[in-house]
Amino acid sequence: EMQLVESGGGLVQPGGSLRLSCAASEFTFSSYSMNWVRQAPGKGLEWVSYISSSTNTIHYADSVKGRFTISRDNAKNSLYLQMNSLRAEDTAVYYCATRTEKGAFDIWGQGTMVTVSS
Amino acid sequence: DIVMTQSPDSLTVSLGERATINCKSSQSVLHSSKNKNSLAWYQQKPGQPPKLLIYWTSTRESGVPDRFSGSGSGTDFTLTISSLQAEDVAVYYCQQYYSPPYTFGQGTKLEIK
Numbered sequence: 001e002m003q004l005v006e007s008g009g010g011l012v013q014p015g016g017s018l019r020l021s022c023a024a025s026e027f028t029f030s031s032y033s034m035n036w037v038r039q040a041p042g043k044g045l046e047w048v049s050y051i052s053s054s055t056n057t058i059h060y061a062d063s064v065k066g067r068f069t070i071s072r073d074n075a076k077n078s079l080y081l082q083m084n085s086l087r088a089e090d091t092a093v094y095y096c097a098t099r100t101e102k103g104a105f106d107i108w109g110q111g112t113m114v115t116v117s118s
Numbered sequence: 119d120i121v122m123t124q125s126p127d128s129l130t131v132s133l134g135e136r137a138t139i140n141c142k143s144s145q146s147v148l149h150s151s152k153n154k155n156s157l158a159w160y161q162q163k164p165g166q167p168p169k170l171l172i173y174w175t176s177t178r179e180s181g182v183p184d185r186f187s188g189s190g191s192g193t194d195f196t197l198t199i200s201s202l203q204a205e206d207v208a209v210y211y212c213q214q215y216y217s218p219p220y221t222f223g224q225g226t227k228l229e230i231k
Contacts, residue, residue, distance in 0.1 A: 059218035104158035104173035
């Protein structure tokens with residue numbers, strides 16, 4: 001079964017940093033572009049970042065540009081999100097999701113919670 | 119940025135009845151080379167990640183019951199559940215994947231009457 005598993009979430013103080021990871025299994029990770037999507041408590045879905053399969057195309061939401069960095073290691077079947085200068089409004093569940101030839105986000109992880117609070 | 123606006127924000131429907139959720143994009147999301155609209159629908163149940171239901175406006179994801187259907191053109195799109203089942207209680211989101219940022223609608227909460 002194709003699977004994504006996020007890790008690295010936790011409690012961090014404002015201004016702090018965290019690195020999220022997303023481990024892929026049972027599919028050819030290197031063939032697909034990947035995304036991070038977040039959901040603040042009780043709120044809707046917000047796309048955060050995109051990286052192409054070969055890493056030559058990267059996009060960010062304006063809300064995280066300059067603070068977050070997406071990356072991937074295809075040899076390790078892993079996706080990452082380095083989050084710096086964290087703010088209270090970054091508090092959310094962070095999901096990784098694949099974007100296959102369907103165009104839409106068809107495989108999602110279970111999410112990892114990030115709480116930014118003093 | 120393309121703004122996605124769903125209506126209604128919440129919907130209460132009786133079991134076995136039809137549920138209709140609308141989604142409007144602020145500009146075209148037509149993928150010209152595929153001649154398809156880059157519009158998807160997701161279902162999210164409490165404590166779970168979103169689940170892809172429909173992509174390219176009307177293509178049902180594998181395993182999704184055929185009571186779910188998508189339609190639309192231009193900037194107006196619709197998700198229809200033909201005969202509501204108890205397990206369909208969830209929040210539904212539309213999303214454009216035409217251009218980044220890949221924006222979602224605000225969500226529609228579907229409940230049973």
